[in-house]
Amino acid sequence: MxxxxxxxxxxxxxxxxxxxxxxxxxxxxxxxxxxxxxxxxxxxxxxxxxxxxxxxxxxxxxxxxxxxxxxxxxxxxxxxxxxxxxxxxxxxxxxxxxxxxxxxxxxxxxxxxxxxxxxxxxxxxxxxxxxxxxxxxxxxxxxxxxxxxxxxxxxxxxxxxxxxxxxxxxxxxxxxxxxxxxxxxxxxxxxxxxxxxxxxxxxxxxxxxxxxxxxxxxxxxxxxxxxxxxxxxxxxxxxxxxxxxxxxxDFPAGDPSRPERLRDIRVSAELRRNEAPTGVKDSYTWRVRVQGLSPELQAGIQIPVIALEGTGECKPVVSLAAPYSALQSPVLPIPGPSLRWRGREPRHAFAPDSVWIREWLPDSRLPANCIPVASVRVHVREPHLLSSIPLETGASFTRDGFRVIVRNTDRGPGDASGNVTPQRLATVEQSTSVPRNPVDLYRGRPLSYVLLHEQLREAIPLEAREIQYSRVGGPVTHDDLHLFLDDSTTVATESTSERRDIWQLHGFANEREFDSWLRGAKLVVFEWKLLGVIDAKAKSVDANVPGTGHDGGAP
Amino acid sequence: MSVIHVRNLTHEYGKHVALRDVSFDIEAGSVYALLGPNGSGKTTLLQILMGLLPQTSGQVNVLNTSASALTAAHRARMGYVAEGVRLPSSMTLAQLEKYVAPLYPTWDNTLANALRDRFQLDPSRRIRTLSRGEHMKAAMLCALAPRPELLIMDEPFTGMDAVVKDDLVRGVLEMSGREGWTVVIASHDLAELELLADWVGFLHNGRLQLHEPMESVRSRYRWLEVITSSREAELPRVKPADWVWSESAGPRVRVLLAEPDEELLRRRADEWFPDAQRVELHDASLRDVFVALTRQGHAGRGAASALEKTATVQSQTTRAGAV
Incomplete structure (x- = not known):
């Protein structure tokens, strides 16, 4: 052949x-x-x-x-x-x-x-x-x-x-x-x-x-x-x-390697029903508590959901309770000698180890066989120093899947004209190619910004607010952000008619001293790296009886 | 030695039975003409022989291998041309040859060039720009250039003009004779087949009703022409079993008979037509046989089964002789 x-x-x-x-x-x-x-x-x-x-x-x-x-x-x-x-x-x-x-x-x-x-x-x-x-x-x-x-x-x-x-x-x-x-x-x-x-x-x-x-x-x-x-x-x-x-x-289940640091973390959820008058929706209050979190880690509550489980007339109800909320702020890993935080320390901006969420269900009276179930997924993250760049228009860095470009400064060296609000400091474009979880509410906020004065070893935490919704262009997400000086103290003092300027809030004697400090400062950017995921669930055994809590262990 | 060995082949398309209990052998070196009206199962049979279609039941061996298990090595010894086959339309003929040639260890470039010249094909033309006839010629070139041991052709003369057809028939005849190719060809071009084939098979309604050497068909089938003295010739009430087809017009009667013995025919003609004035015997062409068999197949089941009986007996005799 x-x-x-x-x-x-x-x-x-x-x-x-x-x-x-x-x-x-x-x-x-x-x-x-x-x-x-x-x-x-x-x-x-x-x-x-x-x-x-x-x-x-x-x-x-x-x-x-x-x-x-x-x-x-x-x-x-x-x-x-x-x-x-x-x-x-x-x-x-x-x-x-x-x-x-x-x-x-x-x-x-x-x-x-x-x-x-x-x-x-x-x-x-x-x-x-x-x-x-x-x-x-x-x-x-x-x-x-x-x-x-x-x-x-x-x-x-x-x-x-x-x-x-x-x-x-x-x-x-x-x-x-x-x-x-x-x-x-x-x-x-x-x-x-x-x-x-x-x-x-x-x-x-x-x-x-x-x-x-x-x-x-x-x-x-x-x-x-x-x-x-x-x-x-x-x-x-x-x-x-x-x-x-x-x-x-298809969403990620977390880090399968189960780092040692997550082993001692306990997440618990507790669900309570608040009696409401007839014709008014029932409200449920539930608390998520994260214990055993080491100081350098942050826990974020992801997809808090209340659903009705049961048969017959018990139609499933899904209710997204709240947007992403973070528990505990870690100590940001800025290398070098210890820092003095001007204004409020970033760790104070976060809730302690637990958070309360209030939720209304659409029906005032639930059939007896319907059991409300609260579910929560907690993401544990760790800060990771990405880069530090001058606070100047056009300054940028690209690292580890992130790119940050300072589009313009509102109150930076050589640019004092665009000072729209006293608190607003700069506009940055933040892009990332890191694959996103489609239901990850945290994806728009994977970075934290801090102003650091190296010589004085002083730092001011910045708050990043989205100008608009994230622009998702295929595999890359773009966020246009305004960086604000933390003005929570302003809000707190407005009610007492003791309004103070932003520089005063951060402990500067006058505006010139503040501007001088800014000229010596750099923009330091941190990434929050996901270490793992912990799930917890709370089921109300009887709708008229306070619910019971169920723990979720480390992943 | 049988190149093709088929036993009890049946093929069904859903509820439609395309081939019923077909059995035959084709010897190496023979040119086999497969005849049959449209829808008789010719294409299905050829596709099963090529392993393109798995049979419903029965045994089909080609080149000593089950047709369903034919490998690339077997196909390297086979050529196939079929009407309507879709060659890669965006390739030029030269690209097509370049693509096909390495697949066949026996590919003959000289023959490919000669065929291209004979078919007057331009190698730089894209397949999609070729006419129907040229398309068939291109397919034929690809099938013949590897000098296949077994060539299967399904309506290969479609769209070809008379000269090319004649050229092709002579070419295939010459090559199959010289190189010992076995050729199986289904076509409605009966004149060409008569030139080309040394064996004939006739399929009707999925049944192989005839399978014998061309020589035997030529000698066995004869036209009996009788002119009677009556104004309207009378045909026997019960048609004899060896009458394949008969027709009459006024005093004139034509009968196609499956009987080679001339003396016997003349004697029987006198019995069938006592008022015969003139009795003549003529050779029947393959076309005559095909048309008569087809008409008889359509005419009635009884007649068809009578024919089948005759043909099968004849076929068995001839095959036994051939083997």
């Missing part, structure tokens, strides 16, 4: 043909992938122009899966496995080799391009090398899943028109189902008061991976048999649903 081309060479032969045939579309994909990621890495974009750039890049980021799906479908349909008049099955080619070549292109080359583009973007944000691959892989997951779906769908169809039609139908159908299930899904997300949530996240990921492998196996069978069957369609639909659901539910 004459020897045919070896299997691996066949794979390469078909792959090379696909690259040659679709080089122009591949170029479009490369440009699109880099534009959707690197576009946001361009520094020094003015706020006004930046808005347009970010909108454009965000559009490119949203449409990247469309380009990816189209290219992968074109490559697969080039040698369509189920096309009855297909030519390639008559050639001296192994069907496995053709499938291998398609895998190499769609799930090898294309994700590689996306990973490189994402990694390049992270590199431009000075992300440490050890984080580069995990970040890039996480940033590419969406495109990868799209590619698996596109590969599998295209293998069942005969032409690109059919692919586009089916892709739109599947996507719309899945969105409809997800929308119908969103309430249940959200409750599942909110049901974080037990360790099982982390288990369910892992289980979800395992199911997701298993389904993906199943779909790929089914696709390989399509190449082998060249037959379509309804089971393959069902598997595909299931994967679409799971992945779309996963896009909502």
């Amino acid at each position: 004459s020897e045919s081309m070896p299997w691996l060479r066949q794979v390469w032969h078909v792959f090379a043909k696909d690259v040659r045939r679709h080089w122009w579309m591949l170029v479009v994909f490369v440009v699109h992938a880099f534009a959707a990621t690197m576009g946001l890495a361009i520094p020094d974009v003015s706020l006004e122009a930046g808005e347009r750039v970010i909108t454009t890049v965000f559009f490119l980021y949203l449409t990247l899966p469309v380009t990816a799906a189209l290219l992968s479908a074109m490559v697969v349909l080039d040698d369509a496995p189920t096309e009855s008049h297909a030519w390639w099955p008559t050639l001296a080619l192994s069907r496995d080799a053709v499938f291998g070549a398609k895998l190499l292109f769609v799930l090898g080359l294309m994700p590689l391009i996306a990973v490189v583009a994402t990694a390049a973007m992270h590199l431009s944000f000075d992300v440490p090398v050890r984080d580069l691959i995990p970040y890039a892989v996480q940033g590419t997951k969406r495109v990868f899943l799209t590619l698996v779906l596109a590969l599998s769908l295209a293998a069942l169809l005969r032409d690109l028109r059919g692919f586009i039609l089916w892709a739109v139908l599947l996507f719309a159908g899945a969105l409809f189902v997800i929308d119908s299930l969103s309430r249940t899904l959200f409750i599942a997300l909110g049901n974080i008061g037990s360790r099982s949530s982390q288990l369910s996240t892992s289980a979800f990921q395992m199911v997701s991976v298993a389904l993906m492998l199943l779909v790929l196996f089914a696709t390989w069978r399509v190449y082998r048999t060249r037959l379509r069957s309804w089971t393959r369609w069902v598997a595909l639909l299931a994967l679409v649903l799971v992945q779309l659901g996963g896009a909502v539910a």
Whole structure:
């Protein structure tokens, strides 16, 4: 028997043909992938122009899966496995080799391009090398899943028109189902008061991976048999649903390494119902307490939720109680001899070890079988010194996935004209490429700002307030912030008609002394690094009886 | 030695049975013409032989391997041309050849060049710009240039002009004769097939109703032409089993018979038509046989089964002889 081309060479032969045939579309994909990621890495974009750039890049980021799906479908349909008049099955080619070549292109080359583009973007944000691959892989997951779906769908169809039609139908159908299930899904997300949530996240990921492998196996069978069957369609639909659901539910479960420092931390929740007159909504008060937190750490309450659990008439209710709130401020790790804080120390700006949250449920009278359940997830973070830069317009730094640019100073050296309010000091643009948790309310505030006078060893904490909502442009988040001097004392004294100037509040004799101090000061920026996550849950056993608390241990 | 060995092959598309209990062998070096009306199952049979379609039941061996287990190495010894096959449209013919050639260790560049010249194909033209006939020629070039041991062709002459068709038939004949290729060809171009084939198979409603050497078909099928003295010729009330087809117009009767013995035919003609004034016997062309078999297949089940019986007996005799 004459020897045919070896299997691996066949794979390469078909792959090379696909690259040659679709080089122009591949170029479009490369440009699109880099534009959707690197576009946001361009520094020094003015706020006004930046808005347009970010909108454009965000559009490119949203449409990247469309380009990816189209290219992968074109490559697969080039040698369509189920096309009855297909030519390639008559050639001296192994069907496995053709499938291998398609895998190499769609799930090898294309994700590689996306990973490189994402990694390049992270590199431009000075992300440490050890984080580069995990970040890039996480940033590419969406495109990868799209590619698996596109590969599998295209293998069942005969032409690109059919692919586009089916892709739109599947996507719309899945969105409809997800929308119908969103309430249940959200409750599942909110049901974080037990360790099982982390288990369910892992289980979800395992199911997701298993389904993906199943779909790929089914696709390989399509190449082998060249037959379509309804089971393959069902598997595909299931994967679409799971992945779309996963896009909502996929949030990090915290640091799996369980640092020693979290071992002694105890989180407890306590839920109480406050009797209300008839016709008035019941209110619930609940307290979250974090004990055993070492001084250098901060605990943040994430997604506080009250849900109604039960059967029959007991409809599930989800209620986001409050925005992110932090417990305890750590000692900021500024290197050198001890500091003198001018004005209020940052640690005083935070609640002590517990916080009270008040919540109203929509129905004044709950059916007897409905039990309100309060759930909380506590993120434990540690401050990490990022950089110090002069408080001057245009000063900037890029480090560890963050970039901060001082857009203008309202009260800095050489710039006293823009002093809009006495407390406002500067406007900064804060960008980060660090992958975000879609339900992480803390993501807009991952940095803290402090003014430090090195020679005098004095510091003033600054308060960062968002000018507008975060501008999310694909994998990068931009925040435009005003940095304020802490004016809480002003508020406190206004009521007593003892209004004092901001410099007085920070212990300066006069404004000139304050300006002189500012000239010698630098802007020091800290990042809050997530160390781990602790869940706790409080269930009211009887709606008319004060609830009981349940502890959540260290992760 | 059988290059193709098929036993009890049945194929169903849902509830529709495309092939029913088909059995036959094709010997190495033969040119096999597969005939049948539209929808008779020819394309399905050829696709199963190529391993493009898994059969529902039965045994199909090609090159001593089950058709469903044909590997790239087996396909390197096979060529396939089919009407409607979709070549990569954005490639030029030169690119197409460059892509296909490395897959076949026996690819013959000289032959490819010669075929390109004979077909008058421009290598720089993209496949999508080719006419239907040129498209088939390009597919034919790719199938012939590897000098395949087994060439399977499904309506390969579609869109080709008479000269090219003739060229191609002569080319295939010459090469299959010289190199010992086995060729299986399904076509409606019966004149070309008659030139080309040395074996004939006839499929009707998924059943193989005829399978015998071309020579045997030529000698066995004859037209009996009778002119009777009656104004309207009378046909026997019960048609004899060896009548494949009959037609009459006034005193004239034409009967296609599956009987090679001329003397016997003349004697029986006298029995069937006592008022015969003139009896003549003519050779039947492959086209005549095809049309008659097809009409008979459509005409009635009884007649078809009679034919089947005859053909099967004949086929078994011939096959046994061939083996």
